[in-house]
Ligand SMILES: Nc1nc2c(ncn2[C@@H]2O[C@H](COP(=O)(O)OP(=O)(O)OP(=O)(O)O)[C@@H](O)[C@H]2O)c(=O)[nH]1
């Protein structure tokens with residue numbers, strides 16, 4: 001129907017742009033020699049380490065699988081870590097975890113920014129290692145390797161495990177720090193982090209690796225939306241439109257209904273203030289609305305704007321053309337909510353799109369799981 005068809009069209013556009021970029025090796029971005037070398041280095045280390053932690057994005061548990069391990073049967077030496085649990089739809093991630101368990105895959109969901117979560121994960125890893133290395137666990141050094149596609153949070157996880165790890169006080173004084181960034185392909189080399197003593201346990205952080213070729217456009221679009229592929233390759237505006245189609249067909253925006261009624265009261269107060277002193281309003285505005293990070297009240301305005309456009313839309317019997325128009329109306333209304341002047345023309349929409357994607361990727365515009373669990377009927381939940 002309407003919005004689903006529009007999502008498919010927009011996803012196709014985004015995915016197509018990714019595939020085009022992947023085929024254009026001359027541009028030097030997709031699977032560059034550095035990525036190929038890192039991929040070989042990972043393959044060489046794989047049989048040598050005690051445990052592989054395959055980090056995936058909980059929003060796309062299937063699309064973010066690591067190409068090198070794709071055809072490997074489940075093994076006790078491999079744990080699938082669904083990271084960014086805080087960004088995914090809780091119920092759907094649970095379904096995914098049951099599915100993987102059913103497939104005999106060891107799977108663990110984490111939020112790398114949550115200390116308690118990481119402590120529990122570390123306990124789980126140590127218990128698992130004890131089981132794996134029944135005989136000489138106390139004497140040996142244990143190595144785990146984090147692998148995955150770019151930007152799934154390998155370095156954030158390495159840092160968190162290193163920080164909460166049980167190492168001596170002296171070692172705590174010289175903690176290392178892996179570079180964590182919202183941009184993909186930030187980690188360039190393999191480096192090791194100590195996460196426990198007696199026995200010594202090390203975790204290797206590795207560069208993100210993309211598959212050399214991806215045939216499915218849908219996978220490409222999901223990887224792009226979650227931030228695995230540089231936005232500029234695809235186009236920020238196209239990505240934002242794809243996100244909006246997803247938002248409009250979900251229930252998430254309906255949670256923002258009360259922002260719409262609360263706004264009426266605030267508008268009256270704002271109007272009174274404007275009448276009292278219109279001359280210094282601009283200056284005040286500049287101080288109160290910094291453009292480099294998004295404050296809570298701007299996020300509320302963005303949510304309210306998206307809610308009002310979406311809820312006034314007659315979705316019953318809506319045609320694809322009307323659904324696309326809704327997305328355009330939302331995009332047109334967003335510069336005001338984000339306080340981005342329209343005078344930059346098309347650049348304003350790119351700016352707004354970047355800000356919108358940033359809000360989505362930091363979990364402030366709802367929780368979505370983009371991959372659906374295969375073979376629902378075979379699930380034992
Ligand atoms: N909300 C949320 N954000 C996370 C989580 N883990 C990592 N991030 C964010 O995701 C982005 C990417 O994290 P990195 O640790 O740099 O990812 P990476 O897999 O090492 O990326 P590459 O080294 O480029 O392959 C950063 O902005 C992190 O702050 C998480 O559990 N939840």
Ligand SMILES: [Mg+2]
Nearest residue numbers: 154155186187
């Ligand atoms: Mg990294």
